[in-house]
Amino acid sequence: MAPLQTFTGVQAKWRRSSDQGLAEREPNGSRVEPAQSAAAPLGGTSSEDLLRYVLDCCPVPITLNRVDDGRILYESPATARLLGYKGPRAAQSVLDRWADPTDRQTYLHRLREARAVEALEVRFRKADGTVFPCAVSSRLLKFRSEEVIVSGLFDLTELRTAQAEVAQQRELLEQSARLSAMGELLAGISHELNNPLSVLVMQAAAMEESAADERSARRASRIARAADRCARIVKSFLAMARQEPAEMLPLDLNAVVEDALEVTAYSLRTSGIEVTARLAKNLPPVRGDADQLRQVLTNLLVNAHHALQGIDGPRRLTITSCCRKQDGKVIVKVKDNGPGVPAEIHSRIFEPLFTTKEVGVGTGMGLSLCHRIMEGHGGSIALGQGHDRGAVFVLKLPCAEIAPPPPARAAVWDCSAVCRILVVDDEQDLGLSLSETLEHDGHCVDYVTSASIALQKLKRHRYEVILSDIRMPGIDGPSFFRTLRNRYPDQLRGFAFITGDTLTPQLKDFIDSTERPCIDKPFTPRDVRQVVELILRSQSR
Numbered sequence: 001m002a003p004l005q006t007f008t009g010v011q012a013k014w015r016r017s018s019d020q021g022l023a024e025r026e027p028n029g030s031r032v033e034p035a036q037s038a039a040a041p042l043g044g045t046s047s048e049d050l051l052r053y054v055l056d057c058c059p060v061p062i063t064l065n066r067v068d069d070g071r072i073l074y075e076s077p078a079t080a081r082l083l084g085y086k087g088p089r090a091a092q093s094v095l096d097r098w099a100d101p102t103d104r105q106t107y108l109h110r111l112r113e114a115r116a117v118e119a120l121e122v123r124f125r126k127a128d129g130t131v132f133p134c135a136v137s138s139r140l141l142k143f144r145s146e147e148v149i150v151s152g153l154f155d156l157t158e159l160r161t162a163q164a165e166v167a168q169q170r171e172l173l174e175q176s177a178r179l180s181a182m183g184e185l186l187a188g189i190s191h192e193l194n195n196p197l198s199v200l201v202m203q204a205a206a207m208e209e210s211a212a213d214e215r216s217a218r219r220a221s222r223i224a225r226a227a228d229r230c231a232r233i234v235k236s237f238l239a240m241a242r243q244e245p246a247e248m249l250p251l252d253l254n255a256v257v258e259d260a261l262e263v264t265a266y267s268l269r270t271s272g273i274e275v276t277a278r279l280a281k282n283l284p285p286v287r288g289d290a291d292q293l294r295q296v297l298t299n300l301l302v303n304a305h306h307a308l309q310g311i312d313g314p315r316r317l318t319i320t321s322c323c324r325k326q327d328g329k330v331i332v333k334v335k336d337n338g339p340g341v342p343a344e345i346h347s348r349i350f351e352p353l354f355t356t357k358e359v360g361v362g363t364g365m366g367l368s369l370c371h372r373i374m375e376g377h378g379g380s381i382a383l384g385q386g387h388d389r390g391a392v393f394v395l396k397l398p399c400a401e402i403a404p405p406p407p408a409r410a411a412v413w414d415c416s417a418v419c420r421i422l423v424v425d426d427e428q429d430l431g432l433s434l435s436e437t438l439e440h441d442g443h444c445v446d447y448v449t450s451a452s453i454a455l456q457k458l459k460r461h462r463y464e465v466i467l468s469d470i471r472m473p474g475i476d477g478p479s480f481f482r483t484l485r486n487r488y489p490d491q492l493r494g495f496a497f498i499t500g501d502t503l504t505p506q507l508k509d510f511i512d513s514t515e516r517p518c519i520d521k522p523f524t525p526r527d528v529r530q531v532v533e534l535i536l537r538s539q540s541r
Contacts, residue, residue, distance in 0.1 A: 060152045063094065067108070067140070067147040070095040082155060084127035099123035099131045107136065111149065115140045121156065132157050194500030194521035195427045201227040202433035205525045206440070228524065248377075250285040250400045253293070253330055254321055260297035261319070264305065268317065273308055278320040286330050287400035288377045296370045296381070300334045300393050303367075307338035307391065328399045337390040341383060349383060419464035419536060423447045424454045424480070425498060426472045434467065434498075437525045438532070451475035451483075458488055465535050466491060467519070467528075470499040470507060478510050492516070493539055496531050498523075 211217035470477030500521035
């Protein structure tokens with residue numbers, strides 16, 4: 001106990017020398033180390049001076065205080081620097097340094113039980129009011145019949161920041177892995193689903209074109225619209241699963257809104273949500289990536305759907321679009337009458353990994369991703385102000401500067417301009433539907449179910465257009481293309497791929513490397529005709 005007895009006798013002297021040590025600075029602002037000061041000799045000193053010197057040099061923040069009132073008996077310069085206290089403030093109580101008084105009660109309870117506390121994580125308050133996390137280690141001692149505490153602090157701010165960054169990176173990796181797994185799953189499902197869906201679309205269009213009477217034409221039209229809606233929904237889901245760079249093209253933002261509503265229509269309708277779309281006519285085009293903007297709008301609609309689940313009474317969702325001519329902005333607002341966003345988190349909703357949803361429901365990535373996409377498009381997303389309860393999200397995009405289009409040329413499918421087409425697809429219903437559409441346009445079509453049969457056909461005939469599926473048993477599409485490149489290079493100018501798998505990176509990279517057109521399933525007769533016309537035009541140059 002001899003060292004502790006020195007604290008009372010030299011307390012005033014100690015504070016004066018400690019304050020002096022805190023005040024000693026180099027001209028550049030750096031502190032003069034005690035070992036360099038005449039006030040801290042290393043040899044030939046009393047035990048009091050030596051103890052003062054050791055504590056003054058210690059990099060660990062050390063405090064000695066009473067238990068009952070928290071009055072500080074000694075505070076090292078390192079503690080004063082950490083907490084931002086200077087001069088006479090070092091003699092105050094520690095009570096106001098605890099950000100949460102209940103933390104101190106827990107701390108004292110453990111200290112009295114075990115006479116020691118090791119690295120207890122608490123929150124302290126600095127002189128300027130800043131609250132920070134720290135770890136406190138303490139010992140409970142008896143000195144002159146009263147209890148005193150000697151404690152050391154460790155600032156956890158940098159550690160917590162590093163842990164948060166690691167957690168964020170881990171979450172991003174997990175999110176990426178989930179998206180990758182979803183992409184692989186959708187790639188397989190889409191191939192199986194897109195084939196029958198393409199048949200439905202093609203047959204519905206054929207029925208509509210060849211209907212014998214008005215009643216049959218109306219029925220075929222309804223089937224065609226439903227099939228086309230299914231096709232657009234599937235394409236929207238596939239587009240959201242793709243991880244591709246933005247393809248900035250002029251587009252109609254109203255059409256993107258309608259696509260997002262198509263994707264979410266069923267869940268909104270079955271949840272009793274009344275959806276109102278007030279989309280301005282003749283909206284100027286914007287320049288952007290339709291898939292990414294669709295992802296933004298879909299995410300906002302899904303968030304609104306989730307928010308509206310927690311209210312009774314009418315559930316309303318309103319989407320509006322307009323053009324603000326004074327600054328050349330196209331604006332879309334998504335508004336619901338749900339509980340709204342609490343004021344205290346307005347500034348945080350676009351932060352990565354921040355979410356108000358329960359664990360397993362929200363990842364905190366949706367709005368931050370929306371924010372990133374909108375910034376990448378030169379636009380913005382913000383939480384707007386509504387006249388009543390609910391949330392309003394406002395999207396702004398600059399109008400695109402579009403050159404005047406060339407004079408429109410009517411699409412004429414001249415049956416006299418016959419060409420020979422080879423269709424290669426192992427799905428017989430799809431291959432026959434595709435052949436029927438092309439034959440209806442006057443082309444001579446050979447349909448085969450495998451690439452090996454197609455190679456036999458190519459020994460006897462030359463084709464202006466070859467439409468080949470990618471995924472086929474035996475010789476697949478890429479292998480078929482490479483064989484043509486070696487044996488019949490003159491046929492490559494008329495080659496185009498058909499695929500329902502645009503998510504597999506290897507296939508996408510291969511298609512891009514060939515620089516050949518690709519028809520994505522599910523496709524419409526118009527899609528096929530456009531590709532055929534593109535090929536024939538390129539051959540006529």
